[in-house]
Amino acid sequence: MNMPKVSDQHKEQRAKLILLAAENVFKRKGYELTTVQDILDEAKISKGGFYLYFNGKDDVFAELEKQFELYLFSSKKEHLNPIEQLEALIQGVIHVINDLEKTIYPILFEYYLESYRNAERKESLERRYERSLAEIVSILERGMEQGLFKPRISTTSIARMLMTYLDGLVCDSMQLGKEKIHFEEQVLVIKQIMNDLLGKADQRC
Structure with a gap:
């Protein structure tokens, strides 16, 4: 079964959502204390959804x-x-x-x-x-x-x-x-x- 294609616009919006969530958590907790899980919780996305766009916390930063x-x-x-x-x-x-x-x-x-x-x-x-x-x-x-x-x-x-x-x-x-x-x-x-x-x-x- 073919998976529906995700538009470039949707990908860009999802990446922006993750970046905004990461920025909010970084500001609140500081870089060192922030975990990928914190970003996932803030953005309300799955780990798989996160790693589709970024390789980790350093990549987001x-x-x-x-x-x-x-x-x-x-x-x-x-x-x-x-x-x-x-x-x-x-x-x-x-x-x-x-x-x-x-x-x-x-x-x-x-x-x-x-x-x-x-x-x-x-x-x-x-x-x-x-x-x-x-x-x-x-x-x-x-x-x-x-x-x-x-x-x-x-x-x-x-x-x-x-x-x-x-x-x-x-x-x-x-x-x-x-x-x-x-x-x-x-x-x-x-x-x-x-x-x-x-x-x-x-x-x-």
Whole structure:
């Protein structure tokens, strides 16, 4: 007897259901304490239904991380110029900070906190770092090609500095709170630093 075919749309909806359930459980219990069974219970699906889409908890986490990166770099749209793309990236991080409890950043933080003694997680973190670096360098180099930026140092150095600053801003906001770190002032500082380094102090990224 032939089994009825499952449409691609149905598959996509089921995968989204599992991802949403996993995200809810991760936020509630943390990554380490969450089990596949917790996700099954939250999504109200069978183990077979889960493994039809994902290989395990790590696989689900990887997809959630991918979606988070896509959100941050959704600034790379053709209708935006490089200055606007940088602004959109910074605004995306600000949005994450303003709604930390609604994002998966705290889960990412917990997961990668173990990277210094977990080789697999360290490799994953390194790949994530290189992807983000390449995205930002690409924006900066397009800005140079269009005559919008005249960087005082290499685009790679600027991109590394921006990533380090923004990551630190999110981490400190999460652990200490926005008021303690003078969040709004720090945002103005990074924008001014970027404008100065890019040789466009008269424009605002």
